[in-house]
Amino acid sequence: MNMANSSSIHAPWRKSGPFLWTLGLSLLLCVLTFVHAAVATRAAGEELSERRNLVARLDLTDLALFTEARYTRHPSQADLHGAFQDHPLALEHFPTGSLVPAPAGSGWPAALEPSESVLREPEWPAPAAAPGATGQGERS
């Protein structure tokens, strides 16, 4: 009688048991994702170097992710003054454009402004008459 009762009570009365098992298993899986990541990225070395070689061979500059327009296909090469591109939040024609910002700085990096040390270097020929005025002067 008591035995029967005991066995009916033997049902899992601790809910933390299965929960902790599941939790432990999930944690293990989480650790395994890092192991998988390490293994998979190492295994992808060849594939990766294939891409690197192609980039080097063809002088590529961008990922072929967004092929809609020239400034989305080659964000790093895009016109600084391309239409609709003045502000990363500007509403515009291509949906991707609302997600792709203008290249960092949107202009001359300050470090690239001609410095005095360059101007003083004797080996450097004086700038020839610039063939056609450009927008550069206006921006600085």
Next chain:
Amino acid sequence: MRALLRRQRYLLDYSLSSLARRPGKHLALLLVYTLIVFLLASTLLFTQSLRREAALVLAESPELIVQRLLAGRHELMPADYLHRLGRLRGVSESYGRLWGYFYDPAVKANYTLLVPRQDPPAPGDVILGTGVARARGLGVGDYLSLRSARGEPFSFKVAALLEADTELVASDLILLGPEDFRRFFAFPADRYTDIVLRVPNPSEVRKVAEKIALALPDTRPILREEILRTYDALFGWRQGVVIVLLTGALLAFVIFAFDRAAGLSAEERREIGILKAIGWETGDVLRMKFWEGAALSLTAFLAGYLLAYVHVFFFAATLFAPVLKGWAVLYPDFSPLPFVDGLQVATLFFFTVFPYTVATIVPIWRAAITDPDQVMR
């Protein structure tokens, strides 16, 4: 120590029983929470993977590219600029690049036409990126017909396809010979698209760029480090947009949790009173509630993260493809490599598990410090 762990486990037992009392409600909560974590984690994993990939792959890009600008717009590069640039110290090699875009009305796709510097295809031949081949349904030996800039039809023989593994960088490429390129686009013979300078010593690149800026004021040098930075910023920005949106969702969720916990039902208050009356300390009640919040948010985090990992790295982030595609017809068929940033995952963990847990225990505090004798009244 053993007793301490045992006690926490007892409290956890109670929390789980407490959660199991309203299974529908808590499952719904868990589901929504898991979904938010899943989206956040997918975004993080995907953009992190692309960012690393871009950094690794584009590290092979030319150190310096010089574009010509005319009235602030991208212009073709006169060939004689090459001679004026070639004499710079630190530059080992310089050459003009020929590349451009072609819109193919047949499949409404943009192609990138490019002349390889080494071993360009023979006249009349092209090498296709796999994306182009897929879009046009072409294989090696087939002919690709395009209408040139002058309106004449051009037929190119597909000599080869680029390796499928290179799709991420080359999906929309059409490689052709320089003569074909110039004839097809009616491209002036004394012009290039831009100029590449190879500068072997990284510390000299900036110096060279400064000199170019001075010598050729109508040009714009693009440094490799700028390219890399562009991609870093691009994915950072993209990631930022999605994360800002989802953080809103997460915050709303936390507020909801806080509100729910703050508006304790009479039944829950009574329950806390009973627990205190039968010998639980305020701290035990709080710890029990902590386990309740932690169990829920930890489960949501683990499930969300694991699902996101599977989604991004085993199913190639299929849910994100439409967002990235935009209006583009050519979309590279690629699987992101699992570059996982542990710190990012830790951050995600902190920002998903912590606020919810805190939001659930803080309002309990008030109920938990009430006198236990109210159950007698």
Next chain:
Amino acid sequence: MIRLAQVSKVFNQGRHNEVRAVRDLSLELDTRGITVFKGPSGSGKTSLLAMIGCLSRPTSGRIHLEGRLISNLPERFMTAVRRDTFGFIFQRFNLIRGLTVLENVMLPAYPLAPAPSTLRDRALDLLRQFHLAERANNQAEWLSGGEAQRTAICRALINRPRILIADEPTANLDSQLSRELLALIGDLADQGKGVLISSHDPLVFDHARVSRVVELRDGRLA
């Protein structure tokens, strides 16, 4: 021995709805046998029991348990004394819904964290003793009134307290169940537990096994 000296309990002190539940009460109680606090509702029985059982502190006055002052302890220690010394049986049973009978019985022991198998065996022994063994895995809200009351007794006994405190234990039971309950309480008293009961039910305070009746009115001894 429980000694109360000039104990008062005031609710909502200083406000217009101030209630003086217990007024300046001094009393000595034996911790053996069954003591019944008798009186109409509002006479202060429950407040008195709550103070003795370390559920609340007196507004003024002192309470000693076996010579130890327990009325001014910080919450932690008060809880410890309550947990170790007293077991409570409430008027409305106060079982926790959604938990099984077994879980309800074990609840008071959770903060003490005994070994799980020990605790489970102790709880099952108690349930067997009170004829509830086959109910162990049932949800508490499915129990009949008598079963719920017996479950509450098991819960009160799980930490092996010396003193049981029962607040109007028969209020929700019919006469038959009330008599059964009193028989059980009598058995417990025979086993050496002290029992303090508040009640205005003649079935309780006229019961043969009651060793002392303390009558209260308006917070004072009547």
